[in-house]
Amino acid sequence: MADSLNCDLKSLSPLQLFERVTEQGEKVRALKAGKAPKDEIDAAVRMLLSLKLSYKTTTGQDYQAGLPPKDLVLINNGTTKEEDEDLVDPWNVQTSNAKGVDYDKLIVRFGSSKIDTDLINRIERAIGQKPHHFLRRGIFFSHRDMDQILDAYENKKPFYLYTGRGPSSQAMHVGHLIPFLFTKWLQEVFDVPLVIQLTDDEKYLWKDMTVEKAYEYARENAKDIIACGFDINKTFIFSDLDYLGTSAGFYKNIVKVQKHVTFNQVKGIFGFTDSDCIGKISFPAIQAAPSFSSSFPQIFNGKENIQCLIPCAIDQDPYFRMTRDVAPRIGQPKPALLHSVFFPALQGAQTKMSASDPNSSIFLTDTPKQIKTKINKHAFSGGRDTIEEHRKYGGNCDVDVSFMYLTFFLEDDDRLEQLKQLSPAGNSCKKIKTCRFFSSPLLLPTQEQSCVPTLCCAVPFGNLKHI
């Protein structure tokens, strides 16, 4: 049996082997906890030992719980990634491809699952309405255990949503809205509680700012988030600096996670070094803890083990891979995840929009005039090099930032398709390289053939601060 097992195992990647060992370890623990018959436990332990041996043979390393094999670990370590690999971690997104990060490759590297037509159809059946265009257009493209959430929903079992924001500046930009807009929709269709973590402590630790400034940014950002229109009876927004000092359950979960994650692991997952401060090193536990309902006894009446669903951009996945590894070891359910693509910078999809580079970003505080200027001045154009070429081939939607923004913000599928089809023929613009053929997402065109952006849905976002 061991031979045929080893034979099967040879076809597995180091990561798949790692996951097999982890699963088997959990199985052994469950059998022991459930006081299963001795021979059953013994068989499971033998299997575990075989798997560990295979893992060592394949990777040359001893299996260490929670420490994935090198090829998985490297995804977060820019210095050692392969030449043509995209850099994606909680602090950096960079690719050499003008069309943006290769998300199919990322799914394989991160070990998540693609949101395919079957899953989207299942969501549609469950909620009885058309899924959000973020799902239909692959903006939320990857998941972990979304099936379990749907099982829970269909069986009328409770679950809750958790998302968050690192308040690194006073103003949020439109890219920051993506998880919140989607989370608002999820809350509406599933009618569930939502917790929103503002990691002001993280920003204090990472940036050159005071505790007071980080907390101020958290408050300011909270206003923008509130303006998205969450259910006020089912939404809890908190600053870490605040909530840690007022919650009976939050710190207990943090310290539980901190006991079950080593420096080796966070080094592998986040690329921390010996020169990093101990605050950064232990922070991942603080982002992990809201995945457990016992962190919010006031919301769940002390009820533990309520399943959690986390909508977030995929660069946050390392935190939750770690959380999912720890969860069973502290007696908690693993959180499920829905991952979004990144919102492209004005300069192009090689990197995401970043608040620390004002020219890359459209802020929620920008006036319609400022937005128009930024789009005209900075948004990377899919226009061709000459008027002749442009008339002949039309604009290139795949790299045109304005068109990308429309895929995020223009809900009407037909209109979006129409705009795309218009590109070869309909453009009357003469200044091909300096203006935006496809218009801005915030400044939606009223006349498709004009290259002058006009205001359509700009006002709701531009005015969020005044709500």
Add this chain to the structure above:
Amino acid sequence: MADSLNCDLKSLSPLQLFERVTEQGEKVRALKAGKAPKDEIDAAVRMLLSLKLSYKTTTGQDYQAGLPPKDLVLINNGTTKEEDEDLVDPWNVQTSNAKGVDYDKLIVRFGSSKIDTDLINRIERAIGQKPHHFLRRGIFFSHRDMDQILDAYENKKPFYLYTGRGPSSQAMHVGHLIPFLFTKWLQEVFDVPLVIQLTDDEKYLWKDMTVEKAYEYARENAKDIIACGFDINKTFIFSDLDYLGTSAGFYKNIVKVQKHVTFNQVKGIFGFTDSDCIGKISFPAIQAAPSFSSSFPQIFNGKENIQCLIPCAIDQDPYFRMTRDVAPRIGQPKPALLHSVFFPALQGAQTKMSASDPNSSIFLTDTPKQIKTKINKHAFSGGRDTIEEHRKYGGNCDVDVSFMYLTFFLEDDDRLEQLKQLSPAGNSCKKIKTCRFFSSPLLLPTQEQSCVPTLCCAVPFGNLKHI
């Protein structure tokens, strides 16, 4: 000038040089903060650069704030300490010398100051009464900045006391009482607030126990601590697991410390490795934070920068060396310290009494009968190998554990001296190697010439649980 300076500096040890650089760095910061004249600042900066150069020449390493040179660092790393050096860190105390740790050497290695006659006399003048016998007998033997505390006291400026306990078991032993008994005396004579931290989170992280068990031990230990009789209007005892979730100020100070200490530093100070969990790695900040009055806004009405005095056993000093390094960088005063020797295990002064080895310890829950049995069975005797030798030379007080205990608990100096003098002549005991010539500290002798311990002050401690 630089040459003569370098000449002077050559006579300094790496540690002394390190401290000179640190001091000079603080001086530069203070000058800048105080907007001193430019030429004064420039001169101080030049001096700082010279000192850093000397440090590099002497140690071969660049100066790094908070990271002392290797020979200081090694005190906490058992694997690399010199052969004849005592091992002293927050988790281990071990020496090959039956008389116990060489505390004079420890003062030099730790860079603290000896509590000398001058300081004891100054304390006596300040409080207008005889100092505690722990001071008179060198049980509290080392300090940092105690002069500043006395300055504050004489100038009617406020200060507060901070001590603590790691609740690793249900029952405390008599050794644990030493800092508390002394702290109670300090509170009495100086009439100041006191905070007592119970690090249940630390014990959860370090030991194989649940959060709930650690918290339960904290509550149990609190009862023993309360029984010492602190001023109930000026004493705040807290569990970390509890207090972190209820304090507006505590976590903010923790995260400030965590931002200013790197993994390299805690590795150097505490000997952590890459395999340690991130909870252990970041814990030192949690023990540091109560050194700052802003961690207790409810006690100090939000007043910051009140000076803190920490009475503790010297094995806790690494935490506070780190704290003192961080303090000026987060705008807080450095805590002052008073260090005690270790309370010897029953088996002898080579190691300290440890709750995890019941045979080494007298617990506060032990009955008088159990205490008697433990003393008779386990306490290392200063008696000689034969009756003849014992009659001729008398017992050896320097290694006799029972006599050591008397130095801790028998307040009467004359009686202690009398007992010591009695040893050569007065012993009528026939079972020299199996009974205790000097009696137990808890079971003080009523008849000096008898080797049968009798109860004298045993009851107060033995019954603490029932108070």
